[in-house]
Amino acid sequence: MSLDWRRFVVAVDGSGQLRGCGQLKPHRGGLVELASIAVVPSSRNKGIARAIIEHLLAQAPRPLYLTCRSGLQPFYERWGFRVLELDEMPPYYRRLFRFAKVMLALVERGESMLVMKLM
Numbered sequence: 001m002s003l004d005w006r007r008f009v010v011a012v013d014g015s016g017q018l019r020g021c022g023q024l025k026p027h028r029g030g031l032v033e034l035a036s037i038a039v040v041p042s043s044r045n046k047g048i049a050r051a052i053i054e055h056l057l058a059q060a061p062r063p064l065y066l067t068c069r070s071g072l073q074p075f076y077e078r079w080g081f082r083v084l085e086l087d088e089m090p091p092y093y094r095r096l097f098r099f100a101k102v103m104l105a106l107v108e109r110g111e112s113m114l115v116m117k118l119m
């Protein structure tokens with residue numbers, strides 16, 4: 001949704017091949033989200049996501065939000081993000097959360113969506 005390549009930070013290898021990406025995504029009302037964090041499968045567990053996230057955090061405003069599947073909670077807690085309860089979420093995320101809950105229930109992956117916040 002609302003993807004703009006100019007906001008993306010990419011990690012490339014020595015031959016210029018894309019290895020990972022991430023972005024700081026602004027939403028209406030001044031809310032900013034750490035988003036689109038992904039590393040190609042063959043390059044995982046080498047610290048690429050960590051490097052991208054730390055690069056983005058160095059220039060990100062606070063609070064900073066993100067959404068992720070529940071299995072990634074420990075991954076993001078490393079940087080101080082904490083899970084928000086429904087009544088703590090900004091309205092944008094409350095709507096998204098309710099929608100995602102229905103969608104995830106439909107695909108039955110056994111995971112839920114989390115909204116997390118870094119102060």
Ligand SMILES: CC(C)(COP(=O)(O)OP(=O)(O)OC[C@H]1O[C@@H](n2cnc3c(N)ncnc32)[C@H](O)[C@@H]1OP(=O)(O)O)[C@@H](O)C(=O)NCCC(=O)NCCS
Nearest residue numbers: 037038039044045046047048049050051067068072074075
């Ligand atoms: C999640 C993902 C981005 C991690 O990328 P990565 O480059 O392999 O991560 P890193 O190597 O930088 O890992 C940093 C640390 O997090 C840990 N970690 C990695 N994946 C983790 C996970 N799923 N859960 C908990 N910790 C994890 C690593 O062990 C590492 O710990 P260390 O610093 O103690 O060694 C990658 O697996 C991916 O692209 N997954 C599919 C897309 C996705 O789910 N993106 C997140 C959208 S919210």
